[in-house]
Amino acid sequence: MALLTVENLRTTFRTDDGPVGAVDGVSLSVDAGQVLGIVGESGCGKSAMSLSIMGLLPKSAMVEGSIRLGDRELVGLPGGELRRLRGAEMAMIFQDPMTSLNPVMTIGWQLVEAVRLHQKVSKAEARRLAIEGLAAVGIPSPEDRLRSYPLELSGGMRQRVMIAMALLNRPRLLIADEPTTALDVTTQAQILELMRELRREVDAAIVLITHDLGVVAELCDEVAVMYAGRVVERATVDELFARPQHPYTWGLLASLPGRNLASERLHQIPGSPPSLLRPPAGCRFAARCPFVMDVCRDDPPPLTPTGRGTAAVACHLAQDVRDREGARLSGEERA
Amino acid sequence: MVRFLIRRLLGGIFVVLVVTLAVFVLFGPVLRWNSNISPARLYAGKNPSPEQIERVSALLGLDKPYYVQYGYTLKRLVLGPSQEERERVCPGSTAAECDELLGRFGSSFAKQRSVDSLIWTHFPVTLSLTFVAAILWLLISIPIGIISAIRPRSIFDRVTIVFVLIGQSLPVYYFGLLALYFLAYRLGWFPLSGYEPLSNPGQWLYHLLLPGLVLALQFAAIYVRITRSQMLDTLSEDYVRTARAKGAGETRVIVRHAFRNAMLPIVTMFGLDLGLLLGGAILIEVTFGLQGLGWLAVQAAQRLDVPTTAGIVLFSAIIIVAANIVVDIVNATLDPRIRLE
Known part of the structure; x- marks a missing residue:
């Protein structure tokens, strides 16, 4: 049974200009020990979705649909109960480690707080757990680091602290929202390496939010591609890279910098995502899609299984066209 | 941290030095050239003869060149009056008697007392008033500011903003008089004026509550705004x-995480405001008949009591400089970003 099941999730923000549907009918699920990658550009609703799961959205946001952690329904759960789950059953790592730690408290204080919010243990025991946690994420001389303030650590070290803090209470679900985006390239590689190791050790379901397909290829088992608040394609990582099915995914793959194409200009998808204030009636990618047909502009395509494993795609294009184009693209990639 | 302290201390001493020079120039040469006021003439009494003025000049050391006078003023401020001046100003009296007459800030023209003893007599009143007012305004403004920030644009927030505007716009002498008229005179809840020393705590508080509250409301208005905007940030x-x-609870999030960071600029402002008030809250002291430093300053200025006025200005300046240093130290303790710089 899936650890996290999201069904028909709708997250709407009330704004002065009207409701904005940041997440519009997303369904997905992750099993324990699995890593689900969520890919999409800025504003596609990835972060709104993860914050909906954690229950961290402001009151002005409306969350509808169903989010189940194990067999517990999270949508509509009273604040107090949700709070007991946060940091214990489900934890989150954020994008910018430079601003995600409290600047005026020591690392030790913040880690001990995280332990003692959920475990009835003594301060000394919490401290021991904190040291253990820091050691597990590869922080040298963890005991001394407890006395450090965030500003005394580098970005990579801070992100390690964030990861350690998230794992302190052995959560069943870990959401990592762009955990490497704000770091420099060498540090990114180290944090990815760390996440890959932790993946094997902690038996948690991991939702990894990123706009970087390279990160997806390295860490994930399954991928959901999001566009303008909807999932447009879902597949295992191998399947996605071998036979990408959605024109938007093709665009994303084509815009990856190739290893042997240093001299070539990067591909870009023309246009920009639609306004979520007044989304288009049909397929949301229609305006930018090179394969657009009349039906695309009127009818939103449902997410339909492709018949290969768990893969599904929301596109009106015929299966053979999608297979041909997808194969051509991934063939080019390999060439 | 130690180097930081030493640097701040040296900076403070330098500022005080500059202030002493400014005070000396303003109350010595400038008074004389600009308004033709001579301290010796003031000191000598009504319609003095030229000989009397000359004698007083010698007595006060005003016959010396200005740089000698300034050098001596500075030396007296640091080390206390010299034996020579003691003998000149209070011949034949004991050391204790002479201390009453002559101090580091000189002696008052209007009263046969040293400026120091005047300041120390009146300072406790200002200190008490500031203390009561500060407690009140923090107690009023911080909870209100935090609640406004948690529920921005709520009815509570909007009503608060109106009160803040009123509080900030009403001049303290007007608001103070209204409070005196209604709360003290008509309702009789508070005394009309005066101060009771701390040796009788009940009476002390009873006399300070109304002026403290009036003063506090002025400051509370500003502090509500700052707390609200800092918390929103x-x-x-x-x-x-x-x-x-x-998984921290909302109270914990607000108090331990948000407010702990939001309070840093509030602490800074609080320290500076305290320093400013300790130099004398003139309007409120005069309105409520509290004989504090501000009241003393008004008295001294009206009587052209030059040494007392100059002494209070210098004393206030020293307090403000000291408050600045304290603020820096407190900030460094509260904020590792400053401490570890």
Whole structure:
């Protein structure tokens, strides 16, 4: 049974200009020990979705649909109960480690707080757990680091602290929202390496939010591609890279910098995502899609299984066209 | 940290030095050239003869060149009056008697007392008033500011903004008189004026409550605004979201994470305001008949009591400089970003 099941999730923000549907009918699920990658550009609703799961959205946001952690329904759960789950059953790592730690408290204080919010243990025991946690994420001389303030650590070290803090209470679900985006390239590689190791050790379901397909290829088992608040394609990582099915995914793959194409200009998808204030009636990618047909502009395509494993795609294009184009693209990639 | 302290201390001493020079120039040469006021003439009494003025000049050391006078003023401020001046000003009296007459800040023209003893007599009143007012305004403004920030644009927030505007716009002498008329005179809840020393705590507080409250409301208005805007800023910080993601309760998030960071600029402002008030809250002291430093300053200025006025200005300056240093130290303790710089 899936650890996290999201069904028909709708997250709407009330704004002065009207409701904005940041997440519009997303369904997905992750099993324990699995890593689900969520890919999409800025504003596609990835972060709104993860914050909906954690229950961290402001009151002005409306969350509808169903989010189940194990067999517990999270949508509509009273604040107090949700709070007991946060940091214990489900934890989150954020994008910018430079601003995600409290600047005026020591690392030790913040880690001990995280332990003692959920475990009835003594301060000394919490401290021991904190040291253990820091050691597990590869922080040298963890005991001394407890006395450090965030500003005394580098970005990579801070992100390690964030990861350690998230794992302190052995959560069943870990959401990592762009955990490497704000770091420099060498540090990114180290944090990815760390996440890959932790993946094997902690038996948690991991939702990894990123706009970087390279990160997806390295860490994930399954991928959901999001566009303008909807999932447009879902597949295992191998399947996605071998036979990408959605024109938007093709665009994303084509815009990856190739290893042997240093001299070539990067591909870009023309246009920009639609306004979520007044989304288009049909397929949301229609305006930018090179394969657009009349039906695309009127009818939103449902997410339909492709018949290969768990893969599904929301596109009106015929299966053979999608297979041909997808194969051509991934063939080019390999060439 | 130690180097930081030493640097701040030296800076403070330098500022005080500059202030002493400014005070000396303003109350010595400038008074004389600009308004033709001679301290010796003032000191000598009504319609003095030229010989009397000359004698007083010698007595006060005013016959010396200005730089000698300034050098001596400075030396007296640091080391106390010299034996020579003691003998000149209070011949034949004991040391204790002479201390009453002559101090580091000189002696008053209007009263046969040293400026020091005047300041120390009146300072406790100002200190008490400031203390009561400060407690009141913090107690009023910080909870209100925090609640406004948690529920921005709520009815509570809007009503608060109106009161803040009123509080900030009403001049303290007007608001003070209204309070005196209605609360003290008509209702009789508070005394009309005066001060009771701390040796009788009940009476002390009873006499300070109304002036303290009037003063506090003025400051509370500003502090509500600052607290609200600081809290709004910190509540949207990433680390506050982290605290929530850890499962911290809302009270904990607001107090330990958001307010702990939001209070840093409030502490700074609080320290500076305290320093300013300790130099004498003139309007409120005069309105409520509290004989504090501000009241003393008004008295001294009206009587052209030059040494007392100059002494109070210098004393206030020293307090403000000291408050600045204290603020820096407190900030460094509260904020590792300053301490570890």
